[in-house]
Amino acid sequence: MTFSLAIVGRPNVGKSTLFNRLVGRRLALVDDQPGVTRDLREGEARLGHLRFTVIDTAGLEEATDESLPGRMRRLTERAVEQADICLFLIDARAGVLPADEIFADILRRKGGHVILGANKAEGRAAEGGLLEAYALGLGEPVALSAEHGQGMDELRSVLEPLAERFAERAEAEAAEADVEIGDVDIAEGEEEAEEAAWAPSEARPLKVAVVGRPNAGKSTLINAILGEDRLLTGPEAGITRDSIALNLGWGGVPVRLFDTAGMRKKAKIDDKLEKMSVSDGLRAVKFAEVIVVLLDAQIPFEQQDLRLADLAEREGRAVVVGLNKWDLEDDKQARLKELKLDFERLLPKLRGAPLITLSAKTGRGLERLREAVLTAHATWNRRISTARLNRWLEGMLSAHPPPAPGGRRIKLRYMTQVKTRPPGFVIMCSHPDALPESYERYLVNGLREDFDMPGTPIRLHLRGQG
Ligand code: GDP
Numbered sequence: 001m002t003f004s005l006a007i008v009g010r011p012n013v014g015k016s017t018l019f020n021r022l023v024g025r026r027l028a029l030v031d032d033q034p035g036v037t038r039d040l041r042e043g044e045a046r047l048g049h050l051r052f053t054v055i056d057t058a059g060l061e062e063a064t065d066e067s068l069p070g071r072m073r074r075l076t077e078r079a080v081e082q083a084d085i086c087l088f089l090i091d092a093r094a095g096v097l098p099a100d101e102i103f104a105d106i107l108r109r110k111g112g113h114v115i116l117g118a119n120k121a122e123g124r125a126a127e128g129g130l131l132e133a134y135a136l137g138l139g140e141p142v143a144l145s146a147e148h149g150q151g152m153d154e155l156r157s158v159l160e161p162l163a164e165r166f167a168e169r170a171e172a173e174a175a176e177a178d179v180e181i182g183d184v185d186i187a188e189g190e191e192e193a194e195e196a197a198w199a200p201s202e203a204r205p206l207k208v209a210v211v212g213r214p215n216a217g218k219s220t221l222i223n224a225i226l227g228e229d230r231l232l233t234g235p236e237a238g239i240t241r242d243s244i245a246l247n248l249g250w251g252g253v254p255v256r257l258f259d260t261a262g263m264r265k266k267a268k269i270d271d272k273l274e275k276m277s278v279s280d281g282l283r284a285v286k287f288a289e290v291i292v293v294l295l296d297a298q299i300p301f302e303q304q305d306l307r308l309a310d311l312a313e314r315e316g317r318a319v320v321v322g323l324n325k326w327d328l329e330d331d332k333q334a335r336l337k338e339l340k341l342d343f344e345r346l347l348p349k350l351r352g353a354p355l356i357t358l359s360a361k362t363g364r365g366l367e368r369l370r371e372a373v374l375t376a377h378a379t380w381n382r383r384i385s386t387a388r389l390n391r392w393l394e395g396m397l398s399a400h401p402p403p404a405p406g407g408r409r410i411k412l413r414y415m416t417q418v419k420t421r422p423p424g425f426v427i428m429c430s431h432p433d434a435l436p437e438s439y440e441r442y443l444v445n446g447l448r449e450d451f452d453m454p455g456t457p458i459r460l461h462l463r464g465q466g
């Protein structure tokens, strides 16, 4: 074991759920019987290639007659003393409660390595809480869903640099060397990392799902992509298949491809074709980072297509639209123009998302699709510095000042990016409720254009001051 991680936080935020997820089947639940006094529960956690000891403090909440704050303080202090790193969880759906602030205080005072986790972050209901979490002053929260297994890659990428430090420490100790381990600031480089697009690596493939109605051409497309991979890497090389996904190198980029078509084919056996195809698509949208909405260009924008695209937007995924069976179109230029207009009208929130014409059958357009997927993913991970944003905001405000309801002008004072994947921004504002939606749209569309962010949902939150 390289290091230990204690999960702390008020009752019900999901500590045990996360513990169980990290420990998986190697669950050390033996002492979980009635009457057995539970102490700090420990398990061997696995997160990608990281191995560490995880400590669950949930058990200590029961079986004492101390007051809740007293108990919380005691168990948190103990966990901080025992563990190398504290993962402080809040419930993003509930937002930041006074009890959370007590925890944050203790952790700030104790020092040490603290990671802030905003759990239950699946879906939009959690966005407000996620933003509130910044106010705890413990750095950028990692959005997690312990129950659905989301955010585990992000958690790992935050733990990785710390793990390296602890590994060095262990080595140094083993060598009995007298080495000082410096503090690692987990929020380090946030500003400097301006627009540093996160790139996929061997350890962390880019997660892509191809969704669409039955017969849109998903299987054909996936086979075409696999075919390319085979040409480059030899038969079957590097391709592994499990029940829900394929791992492959798509033009050299490691990709985990959610194979909704394959899942459907399996379902065919049970004669549940129609039902499964849609729900699998919906599920894939939750797993993946980039969603390729594959349309049959001959019959585009059917109800099911719109539903999938809309869900991808609501879930905050990067979206690329594939217009398949383009080989069957005659007047390609006129048709593309028409489809672009339909798209903007039917899916205004996905404005600017790339429409890629392709033929899964002939293989035309596959390279453009691949490029669009990579670009959409980079955009989705995009970070813009506060300085640039505020310069931009100033320009937007003077070009088109916000309205002045009742003679009092709404002041937009300060803007910052608070999250990525997808990009989320907060503007401090004097009367957030009075700002018309059209003005918000003006800002969002401006952000999209001026910072070149097509095909990614953009979240903008207005915050009142004081
Ligand atoms: P603890 O008291 O902090 O250990 O919290 P538990 O792990 O017992 O979880 C409390 C409740 O939150 C349970 O009903 C869980 O099923 C639920 N929960 C845990 N994680 C999540 C999550 O990621 N999303 C949602 N929606 N619920 C969750």
Ligand code: GDP
Residues within 6 Å of the ligand: 212, 213, 214, 215, 216, 217, 218, 219, 220, 221, 261, 324, 325, 326, 327, 328, 358, 359, 360, 361, 362
């Ligand atoms: P899925 O149900 O979305 O997986 O769709 P399939 O991949 O099974 O394709 C449905 C039908 O469309 C099959 O008959 C394919 O041969 C055909 N098809 C798929 N892609 C193309 C294409 O680019 N051009 C043409 N002309 N036909 C295609």
